[in-house]
Amino acid sequence: MKMTFRWYGADDAVTLENIRQIPGVTGIVSALYNVPVGEVWDTQKISDLRAEIESAGLTFEVVESIPVHEDIKLGRPARDGLIEKYCQSVQNMGDLGIPVLCYNFMPVFDWTRTDLAYRLPDRSTTLTYNHDDLSRIDLSRGTGELPGWATAYTPDALNALLAAYEEVAEEELWENLGYFLERVVPVAAESNVLMAIHPDDPPWSIFGLPRIITHEASLQRLLDLVDHPANGLTFCTGSLGPEPSNNLPDMVRRFAVRGRIHFAHNRNIRMTAERCFQEAPHPSQFGSVDMFEVLKAYQEAGFRGPMRPDHGRMIWGETGRPGYGLYDRALGATYLNGLWEALQRSG
Numbered sequence: 407m408k409m410t411f412r413w414y415g416a417d418d419a420v421t422l423e424n425i426r427q428i429p430g431v432t433g434i435v436s437a438l439y440n441v442p443v444g445e446v447w448d449t450q451k452i453s454d455l456r457a458e459i460e461s462a463g464l465t466f467e468v469v470e471s472i473p474v475h476e477d478i479k480l481g482r483p484a485r486d487g488l489i490e491k492y493c494q495s496v497q498n499m500g501d502l503g504i505p506v507l508c509y510n511f512m513p514v515f516d517w518t519r520t521d522l523a524y525r526l527p528d529r530s531t532t533l534t535y536n537h538d539d540l541s542r543i544d545l546s547r548g549t550g551e552l553p554g555w556a557t558a559y560t561p562d563a564l565n566a567l568l569a570a571y572e573e574v575a576e577e578e579l580w581e582n583l584g585y586f587l588e589r590v591v592p593v594a595a596e597s598n599v600l601m602a603i604h605p606d607d608p609p610w611s612i613f614g615l616p617r618i619i620t621h622e623a624s625l626q627r628l629l630d631l632v633d634h635p636a637n638g639l640t641f642c643t644g645s646l647g648p649e650p651s652n653n654l655p656d657m658v659r660r661f662a663v664r665g666r667i668h669f670a671h672n673r674n675i676r677m678t679a680e681r682c683f684q685e686a687p688h689p690s691q692f693g694s695v696d697m698f699e700v701l702k703a704y705q706e707a708g709f710r711g712p713m714r715p716d717h718g719r720m721i722w723g724e725t726g727r728p729g730y731g732l733y734d735r736a737l738g739a740t741y742l743n744g745l746w747e748a749l750q751r752s753g
């Protein structure tokens with residue numbers, strides 16, 4: 407296992423030096439954040455990012471993520487050209503030796519929360535999700551009421567997109583994902599890149615939009631779409647955890663043993679009601695995810711890939727990008743490394 411940390415590039419208040427000082431963190435998860443969705447990731451720009459990471463004494467382990475254009479998810483005619491460009495980006499990152507690509511196939515919105523700074527009894531703040539609150543948001547007035555998405559779409563663009571998805575039910579979205587993977591996975595395999603889909607967060611339909619990467623059977627279906635080792639998973643405990651049928655340690659065992667988990671996202675969540683949760687500190691005792699059992703499953707499977715602490719709370723007065731401060735994620739990395747060492751030495 408390689409412990410990694412997400413870094414948002416030069417604009418991130420958390421620096422590469424900060425990250426290097428977290429004991430046991432050796433790898434970086436990053437992306438080119440200024441390339442418009444659908445455009446090719448230029449080799450020189452990826453190379454410059456890699457050089458910056460390496461000059462700080464770290465390695466560029468995972469691209470998270472190259473966004474998939476909505477026209478691909480919708481199966482529109484423009485998808486062929488867009489998939490070609492996607493393949494070119496995959497090839498470019500592979501040429502530079504970056505081994506894993508995390509991506510997702512969620513329509514319109516990827517991660518969704520109803521409060522980005524919910525205050526906990528210890529005065530730290532965290533991200534929370536309440537399905538009733540979400541359902542009350544009226545998107546016909548735009549995304550202004552949806553935390554984190556205020557400026558993502560104009561009301562007209564959003565309405566056009568939502569209308570287009572009325573024609574795309576779950577089965578059509580599966581077909582469009584298959585069409586995408588049948589074309590991208592062979593290029594990834596050739597380029598020594600492992601594709602790692604991120605599950606839908608939260609793992610159910612929101613605003614009537616189809617969401618398909620949500621539970622054990624759907625992860626298996628994803629792997630069967632193109633049965634090749636380069637077609638794999640980002641296993642995110644925080645995203646899969648809120649779905650009660652998901653037994654996370656069993657799922658890790660099942661998919662990691664077969665070599666199909668290429669990236670581990672470890673985050674704890676505390677379920678407060680059905681379809682309601684708070685993001686919690688990483689240790690097992692604070693949430694609904696048994697992190698000990700999850701890591702034990704990884705270790706038994708001989709997992710050697712990148713792992714990262716996922717979101718953290720804001721603690722010790724830190725301010726910044728919701729979920730992506732330094733301190734609580736650093737505590738998460740240290741906890742995960744500690745569990746790993748204990749499991750390794752007692753195993």
Ligand SMILES: [Mn+2]
Pocket residue numbers: 604642644645671716
């Ligand atoms: Mn995640």
